[in-house]
Amino acid sequence: MHPRAEEVLGKPGFASVMDIPGPVDHVISSVPAAAVLELVDHCARKGVRGVTVYTARFGETGHADLADLEQRLLRRAREGNVRLLGPNCMGIYCPSTGLSFKHWPHESGPVGLYSQSGGITMEAVYAASLRGVRFSKVVSYGNSLDINEADLMEYFSEDPETEVIGVYVEGAREGERFFRAIRRAVARKPVVLWKGGASQAGGRAAASHTASLTGSREVWHALARQTGAVVVESVEELADMLVAFRFCGRATGYRVGVAGGGGGRAVLAADACERAGLVLEPIPPAMAKVLEQRYPTFWDWIGNPADGSILGASDLNDKDILELMAKAPEYDLLIGNLSEPWSMDRPEEIDRWSEAADRAIDVARSTHKPVAFVMDDTLPEAAWERQAVGESRRKLAEAGLAVFPTVTRAARALQKLATYYRERGS
């Protein structure tokens, strides 16, 4: 649709929705704010059921006349029986129907996401999709003038294509209904909830971003805890929990076994796990017996975390240790430290990366316990390193492994995963 052009990017242009031949399911509007009212009228007459109002500069500006225009828009849509998404939103990404953005993955997956912010939507989809997460539907809903956080929670809760729900909200239009909807959703699938604008300054920013009335961090966290939602506070944590719920499976407790990497990494992994609330169970007797057989000289030196650099003179490697931990009933969770870019000093060693990825895949396939792998995927300087890191990441993602950039983030994600399943009594 275009006021004048007869063709736009190779598609026919129409001056009005009403000129389009045949029925129209959905309209995406990016006309200026002042023209949206007429557009919605035309949509009502044409029988269009839904309009995504990409157009911004309504109530979020803080100007009374524009807030008033927004209210008139809502009344007009209700009179015409048209549902609105937005205004001030990026709309819908639904790869299975081809409603997508150019460089976003074209395949679907079981993760549903909705967000009041278009920018946060993009950041979250980008971060999670690099790590193998694919989406059923992603909805950016902006000022939530009509379709709001409660409608969307009810939708995703019922949606058979969605197994995990991620949410970024700045405010709640219907707080009570929203929290009831979360509670019902949590009974069926994990809900990861990020409340933006929970600080005082954040609340001011949210008002000027999506005209949201926020609430204090404490109130939101208390409410969220009552619903069983998993609360996060950054894009990184949101992506981590989508990865964890998508790829880790059910957790039965907090006892973690850790292997891979050298001695310093073992120490920092232990610190990170304990800080996150996980329990580093020492090597159990039955497992120690196996280690003794395979490493008679230094078996008693191996602990949890298992320092990979002390396995040198044995026929054991990190994979063996993780597989033994996977079989031991003393461990609920596993963390595997993969090689890091800094550990490679020669391009010829590129195969070591690939082999580490293969071992990780074997470990993950050998158990139903949640396994988090740690791999730093900061952009390296050298082209050959970029390629090695990129290929390993893709391989791990395609095999459905949960990979985290730091051991601190892996430990926190596993702790939240374990808490979710403990509270669900499973």
Add this chain to the structure above:
Amino acid sequence: MHPRAEEVLGKPGFASVMDIPGPVDHVISSVPAAAVLELVDHCARKGVRGVTVYTARFGETGHADLADLEQRLLRRAREGNVRLLGPNCMGIYCPSTGLSFKHWPHESGPVGLYSQSGGITMEAVYAASLRGVRFSKVVSYGNSLDINEADLMEYFSEDPETEVIGVYVEGAREGERFFRAIRRAVARKPVVLWKGGASQAGGRAAASHTASLTGSREVWHALARQTGAVVVESVEELADMLVAFRFCGRATGYRVGVAGGGGGRAVLAADACERAGLVLEPIPPAMAKVLEQRYPTFWDWIGNPADGSILGASDLNDKDILELMAKAPEYDLLIGNLSEPWSMDRPEEIDRWSEAADRAIDVARSTHKPVAFVMDDTLPEAAWERQAVGESRRKLAEAGLAVFPTVTRAARALQKLATYYRERGS
């Protein structure tokens, strides 16, 4: 030196240190543990003053005979007037003298680092050097049998080539002397201290890594606070603080101004800053007056953080806002959100990255206030994106800007920077 070979990698091989013609300053040993004693004897006779004992498998194994061997090694070295670094260490990286590792930067810089763990040393040098940090000397000192944490703190404190000191310790051989040395160092230059193995499980891991007796997290933190050292708890945070002290300059307080990025990023930046203990001062009247002149329709919509997406219809951009904040006495610190990989949907937009980097460099040059920039440098999927991110990162690093991968980490680093300068009364 080699028991049999007459040539190793093109260099002459000798069966003993004593066969080498001319004086020898320093010896790096990677002979097996059982052979180190004789090596040290030979070094003593040759007049070698220092030996780096790369060799491991001493006290850290937990085996009494090997702990005993380690003690005999120490006695032998003392008798022969030879100083030992290690055992179980990676040794020294000193680019100005050519003592380096193949893929590490060959240029020097004013950051000194020492670490009980070789792996942590590699991780920290890798992470910090990608962000432009260069080192005076880096020392990995392992089991600290002879040269210990206190010796090294005294050395770096006096070293005129070192302006910032980073430390990773697992235990203290001479706790009191170490803390006295930190206090003296802090009077001259910032000290960033990371104590590994501060948790119970971490303490066990540290014992088997470097035979260290650790201590509780609380005791260490209390002691460190008394010295004025900046305490960190991960490789990421260590790198962040080296970047902050190297590139940010002195901070005069906690009041932060934030600009760049869209509305969601403004909300999350506000939350992250407030959580970190920074104060988001609203736009002051004098600055608001300038905004009104340049953006008559929506000047009152601009807040702190300044949402970049609302500047569209004005002649203002993120650089203008940051420069106004830099001039306003109401702000002590600045954060600039740079474009993110996800914000680019077309290779043709590669120039937008480069322009954002140029604007950031202009901002940093226009002020003495600490400015932290936020740029996600996760490895992108597409080759053109990898190149764009890599080039921007290099450009910013070469210009001496402080860049952080997330706004949460930028805010925490600025808070610690401000606290350091407040406690130093400057």
